[in-house]
Amino acid sequence: MAYHATHIQVPRTARYFTIGDRDAADEVWFVLHGFSQLAGGFLRWFEPAARPGRLIVAPEGLSRSYFEENQTRRVGASWMTKEDRESEIEDYVRYLDLVADQVLGEMPPRPRVEVHGFSQGAATAARWVTFGRHAVSRLVLWGGTVPPDLDLERLRAVLRDGSLVISVGDRDQFITADGLRNEEARLAGLGVPVEMRPFAGTHVVDRTTLVAIA
DSSP, rough: OOOHHHHOOOOOOOOOEEOOOOGGEEEEEEEEOOOOHHHHHHHGGGGGOOOTEEEEEEEESSEEEEETTEEEEEEEEEOSSSHHHHHHHHHHHHHHHHHHHHHHTTTSOOOOEEEEEEEEHHHHHHHHHSSSOOOOOOOEEEEEOTTTTSHHHHHHHHHSSSEEEEEEEEEEEOHHHHHHHHHHHHHTTTOOOOOOBSSSSSSSSOOHHHHOOO
């Protein structure tokens, strides 16, 4: 017997957290958390980048579940899985566009925009910048790289007036030094300029590098 999947779009409630005064901001950072994190806790990693005139916005992934960590049950969120991945990507691009619509729509004149993504959020950030409707001045990938299936020609066109930064620790347990060199060569070979910002550390958003970037 054959089974057929049918899709339906449904309204749902999502949340995002902010640091900074929206009314006084001339710059906005959208920061996307990694797998199993929550946006509120992740936003604390970006406190060193907070300053007058900068609004930092942390949307939370649409999928929450329980995770076991050190024999403790906690709640985390994720952006997608491999199951029905194309629909999940379309959903989070649409969702992040709506967040940006709301945030930026309340901030005349249009502020400078950056997007930062960590780990799973790095791939999410790269896809959103590529397929979303908001122009950005800088895309920063922490502990992650550009998804291998992403249309780099389109990413290059989107970033023609912006920049791409990749920052990975030298002891990152998910990305090797060889893998990072291959990624830099892949991007350069297709004409996507990238600034590599390595740091001494593991799979995190490095405070010292963040302050330097900020």
